[in-house]
Amino acid sequence: MRQLRGQERVITANRQTSWAFADAFVAEDEAMLWARDRAQETGLRPVSPGTGAALRLLAATTDAKAVAEIGTGTGVSGLYLLYGMRPDGVLTTVDPEPERQQFAREAFRAAGFAANRARFIPGRALDVLPRLADGGYDLVFCDGDRLESLDYLAESLRLLRPGGLVCFEGVFADGRTVDAAAQPTEVLRLRELLRAVRESQELMGTLLPVGNGLLCAVRRG
Numbered sequence: 001m002r003q004l005r006g007q008e009r010v011i012t013a014n015r016q017t018s019w020a021f022a023d024a025f026v027a028e029d030e031a032m033l034w035a036r037d038r039a040q041e042t043g044l045r046p047v048s049p050g051t052g053a054a055l056r057l058l059a060a061t062t063d064a065k066a067v068a069e070i071g072t073g074t075g076v077s078g079l080y081l082l083y084g085m086r087p088d089g090v091l092t093t094v095d096p097e098p099e100r101q102q103f104a105r106e107a108f109r110a111a112g113f114a115a116n117r118a119r120f121i122p123g124r125a126l127d128v129l130p131r132l133a134d135g136g137y138d139l140v141f142c143d144g145d146r147l148e149s150l151d152y153l154a155e156s157l158r159l160l161r162p163g164g165l166v167c168f169e170g171v172f173a174d175g176r177t178v179d180a181a182a183q184p185t186e187v188l189r190l191r192e193l194l195r196a197v198r199e200s201q202e203l204m205g206t207l208l209p210v211g212n213g214l215l216c217a218v219r220r221g
Ligand SMILES: C[S@@+](CC[C@H](N)C(=O)[O-])C[C@H]1O[C@@H](n2cnc3c(N)ncnc32)[C@H](O)[C@@H]1O
Pocket: 039, 044, 045, 046, 047, 070, 071, 072, 073, 074, 075, 076, 077, 078, 094, 095, 096, 097, 100, 123, 124, 125, 126, 143, 144, 145, 148
């Protein structure tokens, strides 16, 4: 009851707008908060609650049975994806840092997911993705190395079934993507990614203004 009243206050007593409201609107469970704490200790930036909830919604909408994630971190985004996927779905998640994946494994277990719901692959995305099956995935979520964004897009097009969805986290780059001042290479790569998705004949994309910007695109059938 107390939690419900708290949630109601988030709606009717909220003085924030747009992004901040969308993030505050989402209730996170203990496992999620634990994974967030581990991310903070590790110096990682996990998806915001609003971004996580959007991913959960998209996984549910696509009735996702097979999801590939680049950048496990400590498991915040993975939890959201698992909550949205089918009960028999499997999340394949890639990260070069096994100790981060160990935190994610613990968070998934704490949330009640059976061990066979997640396949943890330690390694760099561009070494691992070529080993994954063509057309075998309903959704690919990219949150690894921004410098490799265009490579992730190419790999995602190969991995996705027709009608499948690719999502890129962090494309606002905290406002730097639209800032005409000199920007680091990773921001230039994000701009190239945005252009590539917008111009692609194979994809239908949109930019969701949640968190730090979530670029989503469906692979046309
Ligand atoms: C922002 S964190 C991911 C956060 C996570 N998606 C979440 O929301 O909880 C980025 C992660 O990408 C991983 N990473 C860095 N380079 C990578 C690469 N080449 N391939 C796969 N993962 C990579 C890092 O080790 C880090 O854990």
